Amino acid sequence: MYDFIVVGVGPAGSRFARRASEYGHDVLALEQGTIGTPLACSGHVSTDIWNITGKDAREELFQNEIYGARFHVGGPRSDAYPFYKREVASNVIDRVGLDRHLANLAREAGADVRERHSVMSVTEQHDRVEVIASGPDGPVTYEAKMIAGCDGPRSRVRNEVGLPEPDELLHGVLAFSEEDDCQDFVDVHLTPPTFFAWRIPRGEAGVEYGLAAPPGVEVTKHFAELIDGYEIDVARRCSGVIPIGPADRVTSRRTFLIGDAAAQTKPFTGGGILYGTTAADHAAREIDPDRPTTVAAYERAWREDLEHDQRLGHWLRRAYSLPEPVQRLGLGTLSGEIAVHMDRPTSLVSPDHLRTILSRLRL
Numbered sequence: 001m002y003d004f005i006v007v008g009v010g011p012a013g014s015r016f017a018r019r020a021s022e023y024g025h026d027v028l029a030l031e032q033g034t035i036g037t038p039l040a041c042s043g044h045v046s047t048d049i050w051n052i053t054g055k056d057a058r059e060e061l062f063q064n065e066i067y068g069a070r071f072h073v074g075g076p077r078s079d080a081y082p083f084y085k086r087e088v089a090s091n092v093i094d095r096v097g098l099d100r101h102l103a104n105l106a107r108e109a110g111a112d113v114r115e116r117h118s119v120m121s122v123t124e125q126h127d128r129v130e131v132i133a134s135g136p137d138g139p140v141t142y143e144a145k146m147i148a149g150c151d152g153p154r155s156r157v158r159n160e161v162g163l164p165e166p167d168e169l170l171h172g173v174l175a176f177s178e179e180d181d182c183q184d185f186v187d188v189h190l191t192p193p194t195f196f197a198w199r200i201p202r203g204e205a206g207v208e209y210g211l212a213a214p215p216g217v218e219v220t221k222h223f224a225e226l227i228d229g230y231e232i233d234v235a236r237r238c239s240g241v242i243p244i245g246p247a248d249r250v251t252s253r254r255t256f257l258i259g260d261a262a263a264q265t266k267p268f269t270g271g272g273i274l275y276g277t278t279a280a281d282h283a284a285r286e287i288d289p290d291r292p293t294t295v296a297a298y299e300r301a302w303r304e305d306l307e308h309d310q311r312l313g314h315w316l317r318r319a320y321s322l323p324e325p326v327q328r329l330g331l332g333t334l335s336g337e338i339a340v341h342m343d344r345p346t347s348l349v350s351p352d353h354l355r356t357i358l359s360r361l362r363l
Contacts, residue, residue: 002028002144003289005131006111007119007157009035012259012276013150014102014113015052019284021109028142029106030117030133032151036099040240042174042210043095044186044200045273046343047088052277057101064092064203067184071335073327074191075229076199081331082185083338090342092202098273122147122160122255129254145289146254150280153243155261161252166263167245170195170270172212173223175234179207192222194321195270199230209234212242212270242270246310251295258283264306266343267313274343275306312345 006017009031017029043063050058068084107113117133117140129147133140149157153169181201189197197211209230211223227234243263250262258264259276266275279302286297319330339352 001128002026002142004028004146004148005030005129005142005144006148006150007122007131008032008149008151008155008259008261009103009106009113009115010099010150010152010259010276011052011102011273012261012264012280013148014099014106015277016148016150016258016280016283017106017111017113018102018109019281021106021111023284025289027106027111028144029103029111029113030119030131030142031103031113031115032118034115035103035113036096039096039236039238040172040174041095042198042200042271043093043098043202043208044090044198045093045271046090046341048274048343049091049093049098053098053101054105061093061097061101062091063094063205064182064201065184066090066092066186066200068338069186069188071331072187072189072191073324073331075189075225076187077229079328080187081328081335083335083340084185085338085340092200092205092208094205119151119156119160122157124161124252124254146256146287146292146295148283149255149257149261150259150276151261153241153260153263155257157255158257158261161255163252163255163257164247164249166243166247168214168243170212170214170242170244171217171219171239172210172242172270173219173237173239174208174210175223175227175237176202177207177209177232177234179232180204181207189226190320190327191226192219193217194317196320197222197226207232243272244270245314249299251299253295254292256283256287256295256298264302266345267310268316268345269313269342271343275310278302278305309344309346312348316345 003025006029070080072078121132123130131142183201187199192213200208246263250257264275265272282301288294341347
């Protein structure tokens with residue numbers, strides 16, 4: 001019997017498998033298909049990404065450096081409101097390569113990582129969890145003391161054990177062009193209802209275009225308008241679901257959710273790598289597979305760490321739906337140099353950011 005079975009080997013699942021293995025636990029990690037595919041996530045990340053990778057990861061995964069963002073209330077030809085830092089604000093990376101890199105770190109730590117294992121059922125018993133998965137050679141049954149559901153926004157684990165769903169599921173679309181673009185700014189368009197669209201230069205790897213919106217919005221139509229505005233052709237289109245708003249409970253007796261399965265994402269961008277891997281670290285630290293009640297410590301720890309940023313992130317998102325004149329006034333007033341961390345909206349009220357704003361206003 002394993003100590004933990006991890007379902008889903010994305011960043012959150014790989015991070016938990018790695019950290020739990022480093023704590024001496026026997027870990028089995030199952031991925032439905034091939035790790036990293038199909039691609040359904042942006043490759044624009046904070047520089048904190050290198051804190052969870054191996055020492056040679058930057059050489060392997062890095063594509064471009066970003067210093068700021070240009071916000072547009074309209075399309076590509078509309079007025080731009082720049083927000084920037086004097087140092088590198090974020091990086092663009094090979095997103096598929098990241099998943100594979102993190103999975104390899106989990107393997108190196110001792111986790112048994114298996115691809116092409118699709119979980120069919122999860123049953124919590126008094127003293128164990130039983131998982132039936134369809135593998136390359138047919139159905140197979142595994143047992144563990146506990147199970148980590150890291151299997152994305154439409155989590156099979158979450159549904160099997162009856163845990164509540166996230167507050168909201170957005171529909172996201174990604175596509176890529178073959179343009180060589182080493183610009184150091186991303187473009188953000190506040191045109192889709194209640195969310196936004198983006199353009200991210202990836203250096204010699206091309207350009208990423210994306211858009212997200214709630215169900216019922218004509219995402220394909222809005223995305224076509226974005227692409228037409230830039231007058232380019234795109235290929236390799238893909239789509240996915242972005243969970244926003246964690247439920248009141250992401251644990252049961254022997255099951256706990258991490259990452260997108262728990263909606264541990266940024267409400268104002270939908271990104272979830274830092275939040276999911278942060279929660280994975282809390283889970284590995286707090287949960288003892290021989291003491292299932294320790295899932296309560298995990299619930300407390302990750303919420304205390306992320307709740308202020310998630311709450312403020314919800315307020316930031318509301319600004320996307322303000323009337324256009326109000327958006328233009330706010331962006332025009334606040335644009336310029338910032339001292340904000342892209343994953344931590346609480347940095348908006350940090351002393352460094354407030355000093356930056358005040359110094360700019362005095363000019």
